[in-house]
Amino acid sequence: MEEASQDASLAIGEKIKRLREGANLSQEQLAAKIGIAGEELKRIEDDLISPTLGVLVKVCDGLGVRMGHFFNEGPRKFYSLFRAGEDRSTTRFASKSGADFGYVYHSLGSEKRNRSMEPFLITIKPPSNPDARPTELEELATHSGEEFMFVLNGQIEVSLGEEKFLLQPGDSIYYDATVPHRVVHIGEEAAKVLAVICLSHKA
Numbered sequence: 001m002e003e004a005s006q007d008a009s010l011a012i013g014e015k016i017k018r019l020r021e022g023a024n025l026s027q028e029q030l031a032a033k034i035g036i037a038g039e040e041l042k043r044i045e046d047d048l049i050s051p052t053l054g055v056l057v058k059v060c061d062g063l064g065v066r067m068g069h070f071f072n073e074g075p076r077k078f079y080s081l082f083r084a085g086e087d088r089s090t091t092r093f094a095s096k097s098g099a100d101f102g103y104v105y106h107s108l109g110s111e112k113r114n115r116s117m118e119p120f121l122i123t124i125k126p127p128s129n130p131d132a133r134p135t136e137l138e139e140l141a142t143h144s145g146e147e148f149m150f151v152l153n154g155q156i157e158v159s160l161g162e163e164k165f166l167l168q169p170g171d172s173i174y175y176d177a178t179v180p181h182r183v184v185h186i187g188e189e190a191a192k193v194l195a196v197i198c199l200s201h202k203a
Contacts (some may be wrong), residue, residue: 007185012105013036013047015070019046019063034062050103052183053122053195061143067118067197070105080112118197122183124156140180145199148174151181154191157184 020030027045038057043049051059059065064068073115140159149158150172158165159182160172165173166186176179177197185191 003022012051012070013045014053016041016059016063017045018026019065019069023063025063030059030062034058037130052141053105053120053147054102054143054177054181054183055147055195056105057143057177057197057199058141067199070107076113077111078113080109081116116198118198120193121194124154124183124191124193126185126188126190127159140182142178142180145197146175146176147181147198148172148196150194152192152194154189155186156191156193157186158182159184194202 023030025033028038030043036058040049040055044051044055044159056070057067060069091113104123104125106123108119108121109115110118128175140161147165149156151167151169153169158166158175160175160179161181167173
């Protein structure tokens, strides 16, 4: 159990690198397969930037693993229950550049087997250097499934096609993830979001 807990706290970049190497794919091959820049994937694996939810979905599709692979923890049951104050299965952002911008994912469904939804509490941290914004936030992305987001704290900006929506605490949005979209942190306060992804396959 201690080993599983330690694995759950590994940085996303390290987990992606392990999976990619296990699949005998180079960074260039995986980046081309999922439609992102090779430099972006390298920065993710080096823990210089943290992948957005959309990019993480693409990586999972490209590696042939389910979202739950990053968050599996504890016994596999027909339900997943978390009480207030309990530790949650977390995949963290770890920076080697000194910047603290990144996504921290807290899975709320990690123990539920055969699930078709992936619920998360996501903390989106602002950059310590406002000019050091990750490259993945500069382009709209698409992936399979649907997304629902409810803002608990802070502010985010959601772009859907040519439309932009500023979401504040209490606001929510539900959209088809095949529509080009982007989620951007706004302001100096960290944003906390309840996000649910419904995929076309089960985890």
